[in-house]
Amino acid sequence: MKSLLSISALALGVSTAAMAQDLPQVQVSSDWFTQGQETIAEIIAREKNEGRAKNVILMIADGNGVGTNYATRLYVGQQLGKLGEEHVLPYETNDYYNGIVKTYNINAQTPDSAPTAGAMNTGVKQRFNLINLGGDAVHDDCSTVAGNELTTFAEMVTAAGKSVGIVSTARLTHATPAAVFSKSANRNWEDSVPEGCTAQKDIAAQMIDGMTSGMIDIALGGGSRYFTPKDAPTPNGGTGHRPDGADLIAEAKDAGIQYASNLEELNALDMSKPILGLWTDSHVSYEADRPATEPSLVDMTRTAIEFLSQNEEGFYLEIEAGRVDHANHAGNFARTAADGMIWTEAVALADEMTSDEDTLIIVTADHEHAITFNGYCGRGTPIQGLCYKVSKTGEMHSDELALAADGKPYSVITYANGSGSVLKQTEGSNDFAGSRPDVSQEEAMDLDYLQQALIPMESETHSGEDVAVYAKGPWAHLVGGTIEQNLIFHVMDHAVNAK
Amino acid sequence: MLNRRTLLTSMLATPMLASSAFAQDDIIKLRDLYDRQAISDLAKASEGQRISVDGYMAPPLKAESNFFVLTRRPMSVCPFCETEADWPSDIVAVYTKRIIKPVTYNVKIVTSGILELGAYRDPELGFVSLVRLTDASYA
Numbered sequence: 099m100k101s102l103l104s105i106s107a108l109a110l111g112v113s114t115a116a117m118a119q120d121l122p123q124v125q126v127s128s129d130w131f132t133q134g135q136e137t138i139a140e141i142i143a144r145e146k147n148e149g150r151a152k153n154v155i156l157m158i159a160d161g162n163g164v165g166t167n168y169a170t171r172l173y174v175g176q177q178l179g180k181l182g183e184e185h186v187l188p189y190e191t192n193d194y195y196n197g198i199v200k201t202y203n204i205n206a207q208t209p210d211s212a213p214t215a216g217a218m219n220t221g222v223k224q225r226f227n228l229i230n231l232g233g234d235a236v237h238d239d240c241s242t243v244a245g246n247e248l249t250t251f252a253e254m255v256t257a258a259g260k261s262v263g264i265v266s267t268a269r270l271t272h273a274t275p276a277a278v279f280s281k282s283a284n285r286n287w288e289d290s291v292p293e294g295c296t297a298q299k300d301i302a303a304q305m306i307d308g309m310t311s312g313m314i315d316i317a318l319g320g321g322s323r324y325f326t327p328k329d330a331p332t333p334n335g336g337t338g339h340r341p342d343g344a345d346l347i348a349e350a351k352d353a354g355i356q357y358a359s360n361l362e363e364l365n366a367l368d369m370s371k372p373i374l375g376l377w378t379d380s381h382v383s384y385e386a387d388r389p390a391t392e393p394s395l396v397d398m399t400r401t402a403i404e405f406l407s408q409n410e411e412g413f414y415l416e417i418e419a420g421r422v423d424h425a426n427h428a429g430n431f432a433r434t435a436a437d438g439m440i441w442t443e444a445v446a447l448a449d450e451m452t453s454d455e456d457t458l459i460i461v462t463a464d465h466e467h468a469i470t471f472n473g474y475c476g477r478g479t480p481i482q483g484l485c486y487k488v489s490k491t492g493e494m495h496s497d498e499l500a501l502a503a504d505g506k507p508y509s510v511i512t513y514a515n516g517s518g519s520v521l522k523q524t525e526g527s528n529d530f531a532g533s534r535p536d537v538s539q540e541e542a543m544d545l546d547y548l549q550q551a552l553i554p555m556e557s558e559t560h561s562g563e564d565v566a567v568y569a570k571g572p573w574a575h576l577v578g579g580t581i582e583q584n585l586i587f588h589v590m591d592h593a594v595n596a597k
Numbered sequence: 598m599l600n601r602r603t604l605l606t607s608m609l610a611t612p613m614l615a616s617s618a619f620a621q622d623d624i625i626k627l628r629d630l631y632d633r634q635a636i637s638d639l640a641k642a643s644e645g646q647r648i649s650v651d652g653y654m655a656p657p658l659k660a661e662s663n664f665f666v667l668t669r670r671p672m673s674v675c676p677f678c679e680t681e682a683d684w685p686s687d688i689v690a691v692y693t694k695r696i697i698k699p700v701t702y703n704v705k706i707v708t709s710g711i712l713e714l715g716a717y718r719d720p721e722l723g724f725v726s727l728v729r730l731t732d733a734s735y736a
Contacts, residue, residue: 380683387633389633389634427673428670428671428673429671429673430670516673517671517672517673517702517703518671518703519703522701522703522704523701545628546626546628546669546670548670548671548703554703556673556674556702557673557674558673
């Protein structure tokens with residue numbers, strides 16, 4: 099494939115040489131110029147795959163909008179010793195088609211992760227804080243569940259004989275993984291529903307029902323406390339939370355599902371029976387803090403694809419990097435970056451383990467955050483750190499920090515709101531006031547550093563800004579332009595049903 | 598190539614030396630009391646001694662109290678991440694000399710106290726801690 103591309107690139111070089119000959123040598127001999135020509139050749143050489151997708155992998159980095167993804171690109175590039183800006187993430191190569199996604203919910207300009215993941219799993223936009231219920235359902239109102247349940251992509255492909263898998267670094271009962279299988283009037287009904295609510299079960303119970311019924315074949319992530327009776331010890335060292343006293347892990351085991359609570363146990367399982375893996379009481383650890391006993395997102399991705407690939411009819415796998423979102427909520431970009439980096443490695447692995455011929459891979463985010471980028475920083479400025487001025491010569495930034503009107507340096511990234519706010523509550527009053535701390539580069543580069551924020555809030559918020567979508571494999575070329583988020587389902591649906 | 602790190606290192610050499618000397622002598626970072634989710638060697642070596650730790654005061658559990666929780670990052674409560682208040686695993690329970698005067702959760706403080714290690718359940722609050730500072734003061 100690579101040699102074909104080179105030949106096309108050469109051919110194109112010949113055809114454009116006539117036009118380029120009049121241009122100054124300094125222009126046509128520039129790497130930028132030749133790389134531009136090569137990219138055009140690659141795009142021309144891209145062939146539409148109109149075959150039927152045997153497998154679909156939907157990869158969602160929670161909260162990884164265009165801005166957060168940009169920051170991850172620079173971080174990963176800089177970790178590899180590059181300046182960063184020029185780095186290409188695994189899904190940013192020219193063999194991926196891409197587009198821009200509008201993420202709002204039916205009733206929310208700023209979306210939350212439940213209806214956004216639900217839109218991708220059902221083909222219709224949904225309401226704020228609900229999962230997979232139609233537009234007439236009302237948040238927190240169990241009486242509006244009946245008759246509003248939507249059918250999920252997982253249910254549809256199960257009926258067609260495919261296997262289904264879920265991987266997440268959040269709790270498996272959390273919004274994005276839950277959107278694969280659950281229908282709930284409240285995304286927080288993770289292990290209980292209000293008294294008298296009989297129209298739906300809690301999300302953990304729905305997941306185990308999905309596993310015992312044969313819909314979900316492998317589920318790997320966090321959240322064992324919601325599968326463990328209240329006050330009973332969880333297998334992960336904490337305490338159970340289920341008010342109904344049900345032991346859902348035992349129920350799963352009784353139904354013939356294999357269970358693992360850490361990486362060693364996961365690696366010891368055989369591949370012949372369904373797998374439930376729960377590594378933590380709540381969310382899986384941030385990648386920056388993850389102990390070696392916990393599987394990483396890459397470990398989970400590998401096991402899930404190996405397991406699911408055994409089905410000749412194919413599979414649907416949703417993979418979520420859930421904690422990119424949580425670290426952004428904390429206003430702590432260093433942890434966002436570490437979780438973002440392993441996310442990109444998981445995408446690369448999923449691509450490597452599958453064939454473009456029969457596997458549609460969609461890479462996207464559910465929403466963006468209130469993350470912002472300051473200027474004017476020189477090339478190679480560490481993305482999580484303070485902004486260096488632009489150098490007059492060469493590429494690398496100047497050694498001089500850029501200063502704000504208060505004479506103090508500032509980080510490239512700031513958040514519009516959150517706990518990093520420079521405004522602090524004054525004693526005995528509701529007024530918030532303050533000035534920006536004078537931060538050193540060493541402090542700004544620290545793993546625990548919170549980038550400065552403006553509006554004081556206990557948790558940094560999502561934003562309604564667009565996210566990107568990238569796709570390769572059968573019918574990936576349907577992804578393009580500026581699309582509504584629910585269209586992603588329709589791409590997957592078309593791909594698996596193509597004649 | 599003169600890369601970003603080389604530049605950074607040379608540029609920051611002077612201020613880094615100055616500030617790290619201060620940090621090592623006087624103030625321990627809260628995270629250094631833990632090794633992932635276990636007690637660190639540094640903490641074990643400092644058990645029973647008066648140490649100073651930097652961190653943030655989580656919103657107090659109770660008014661008029663001699664107790665607060667020190668966190669390594671501001672304790673933000675995210676309604677979309679959690680359905681209930683979850684404490685991080687790496688915190689320090691602080692028992693103060695005087696009734697505490699709450700400090701906003703995102704203002705850094707330095708707490709000085711006698712380091713105690715090992716699981717302990719507060720008889721009044723039911724709060725379970727692994728690392729504590731007692732006879733503490735903060736600024």
